[in-house]
Amino acid sequence: MAVTTDTSAPDTVAAGGSDVPPVREPEYALWAILAGLAVLVVLDALVLLYFHHDADTAVAIIGAVDGPIAVLVSAYFGMKTGTAAGTASRVDAEQARVAANQQTLAMAAQMPPEAARPVLRKLGIPVVDN
Numbered sequence: 001m002a003v004t005t006d007t008s009a010p011d012t013v014a015a016g017g018s019d020v021p022p023v024r025e026p027e028y029a030l031w032a033i034l035a036g037l038a039v040l041v042v043l044d045a046l047v048l049l050y051f052h053h054d055a056d057t058a059v060a061i062i063g064a065v066d067g068p069i070a071v072l073v074s075a076y077f078g079m080k081t082g083t084a085a086g087t088a089s090r091v092d093a094e095q096a097r098v099a100a101n102q103q104t105l106a107m108a109a110q111m112p113p114e115a116a117r118p119v120l121r122k123l124g125i126p127v128v129d130n
Contacts, residue, residue, distance in 0.1 A: 029077065036073040040066055 043065050051058035104123060108116040120127045 029080070032073055032076050036069055040069055043069075 044062050047058055047061045047065070051061065105125075108120055108125075111119070117127050117129070
């Protein structure tokens with residue numbers, strides 16, 4: 001008698017092994033870009049209005065103000081990309097683990113019980129001895 005099991009991995013697997021719908025976080029990327037650009041435009045305009053007679057000072061102040069804002073917006077995108085990649089990797093790893101576990105159990109179901117018990121014990125799967 002052959003035992004068949006479904007070895008397909010679920011679409012989304014939580015860390016606990018249960019199926020959960022994916023959580024969509026709101027996208028703030030466009031708002032971060034627009035806010036950064038708006039702040040830069042306002043600050044640069046104020047600097048140019050105040051220091052219109054001294055171009056060297058205006059350029060120095062604009063560089064000192066624009067640099068940190070650009071760094072902060074870039075850091076936001078870097079962290080967002082890193083977090084998204086880490087989450088995707090974790091979900092993929094969990095799906096692979098579940099699929100491997102299901103395949104191992106399916107193979108063990110085809111083995112004679114005497115041969116399957118040591119393999120299952122080595123994998124940390126609880127086994128009941130007769």
